[in-house]
Amino acid sequence: MTNPATYLIITLMEFAELFVRIAGITLLLLLAAFCLRDARDVAAARFGFLLCVSLTAVMATSISANSAAPPEAWRMVLSPVSSSTAIFIWWFCLSLLYDNFRLGALEWGVAIAWTAFGLVNLGDFIKLAPPQYQWAGTARSLLATGIVAHIVYVALKGRRTDLVEGRRRARVFIAVAISVLFLTDLYGERVYGYYYTPIAVNVAQLSAFVAVIVWSAFWLLRLDRSMLAFEKRAPAPETAAPTLTPKERILHDKLVGAMESDKIYLEPDLSIGALAERIGAPEHQLRALINKSMGHRNFRSFLNGYRMQDAKAALADKDKAGLPILTIAMDSGFASLASFNRAFKLETGATPSDFRNAALAPDSAAQN
Numbered sequence: 001m002t003n004p005a006t007y008l009i010i011t012l013m014e015f016a017e018l019f020v021r022i023a024g025i026t027l028l029l030l031l032a033a034f035c036l037r038d039a040r041d042v043a044a045a046r047f048g049f050l051l052c053v054s055l056t057a058v059m060a061t062s063i064s065a066n067s068a069a070p071p072e073a074w075r076m077v078l079s080p081v082s083s084s085t086a087i088f089i090w091w092f093c094l095s096l097l098y099d100n101f102r103l104g105a106l107e108w109g110v111a112i113a114w115t116a117f118g119l120v121n122l123g124d125f126i127k128l129a130p131p132q133y134q135w136a137g138t139a140r141s142l143l144a145t146g147i148v149a150h151i152v153y154v155a156l157k158g159r160r161t162d163l164v165e166g167r168r169r170a171r172v173f174i175a176v177a178i179s180v181l182f183l184t185d186l187y188g189e190r191v192y193g194y195y196y197t198p199i200a201v202n203v204a205q206l207s208a209f210v211a212v213i214v215w216s217a218f219w220l221l222r223l224d225r226s227m228l229a230f231e232k233r234a235p236a237p238e239t240a241a242p243t244l245t246p247k248e249r250i251l252h253d254k255l256v257g258a259m260e261s262d263k264i265y266l267e268p269d270l271s272i273g274a275l276a277e278r279i280g281a282p283e284h285q286l287r288a289l290i291n292k293s294m295g296h297r298n299f300r301s302f303l304n305g306y307r308m309q310d311a312k313a314a315l316a317d318k319d320k321a322g323l324p325i326l327t328i329a330m331d332s333g334f335a336s337l338a339s340f341n342r343a344f345k346l347e348t349g350a351t352p353s354d355f356r357n358a359a360l361a362p363d364s365a366a367q368n
Contacts, residue, residue, distance in 0.1 A: 013199045017067060020206040021059050027213045028056045034220055043102070044095040050088045055209065057082035063128075064202035075126045083118045083125070086182070087111045090147045093174060096167070097154050099297050100346070114143055141186055148182045151175065161272065161299040163291035177212055184208065244293060251289055254279040265306040268335040272299045304343045307333040311344065315352060316359035325352045 032052035038045040057078040063069050070078070087110070095101045120136035131137055155175040162168040188201055197205075244252055258264045258279050272290075276283040287299075296302040311332040314320050320328070329340035329352075344352050 047092040054085040064199040
């Protein structure tokens with residue numbers, strides 16, 4: 001016979017498990033609807049929608065020793081979706097951390113490998129049977145570890161050059177939260193297996209997901225106070241350019257002088273801290289000026305704007321037609337030919353060689 005105290009604890013845990021499951025699914029579906037609303041124009045919203053759907057499947061299919069398993073027909077539909085969550089978390093984080101993020105060969109390659117390893121044991125997962133091929137699960141665990149490492153690397157590496165203060169602060173949170181969630185899940189799988197984990201462990205894992213979901217809801221679903229009064233605030237008047245305070249104007253003039261007169265951007269390893277020190281300004285004030293008053297979201301893109309002007313002028317100069325593109329890239333301040341080619345293609349849509357050929361074509365025709 002079960003001890004009354006033990007029975008009470010188990011009952012409370014079962015109630016907690018049901019509560020966090022329903023709360024998580026409800027919030028995720030709400031967030032999915034908001035992401036879908038903006039999916040056409042915002043890449044992060046598209047990846048966010050996929051993530052919300054996959055996390056909903058995770059919430060619906062997680063099984064503890066005290067919970068009933070979903071019907072097999074449900075598992076056939078939800079298991080492939082829930083098993084893709086790691087990939088969607090990765091893509092969503094990259095879309096938040098990178099401006100103009102697009103899926104490339106790395107993202108698609110890892111996703112294909114992840115799906116292939118998952119298909120090996122998919123039938124066993126649907127039937128809630130022990131996986132027959134442990135190597136496939138190990139391969140997935142290694143991929144998941146690599147995904148976490150990449151998210152942490154991107155989040156922390158870009159913190160120094162990120163000029164969007166809110167995103168800059170969130171980078172550490174993203175790195176820590178993703179690491180904790182991934183590693184906790186991997187540890188749980190290794191210790192307790194894939195099914196019927198102890199109810200306390202399942203509640204803890206679901207609660208961790210719900211905590212992140214609630215934070216995301218507060219972040220995305222900010223209610224305009226004026227809506228509670230059934231009226232909209234008058235839109236702020238649009239101006240052609242942000243108005244600078246006298247203090248900001250002095251800093252702006254120093255910055256422009258350093259860039260245009262001293263051509264400090266030609267230093268390949270120039271950091272925002274070094275630039276702030278050179279013009280005698282606090283780094284946080286310089287960040288705010290470049291971001292809010294000059295419209296740049298990343299310090300590297302700010303520098304590359306000046307560097308690209310020099311590079312395009314050199315490529316279009318017939319007197320430099322014989323100069324190697326590598327030399328032009330290095331003389332313009334780029335650290336490598338690869339970084340120059342990426343930046344050039346992103347801004348112009350053409351390669352440096354194609355740009356040069358098009359720019360010099362009239363001169364070539366005239367000479368003939």
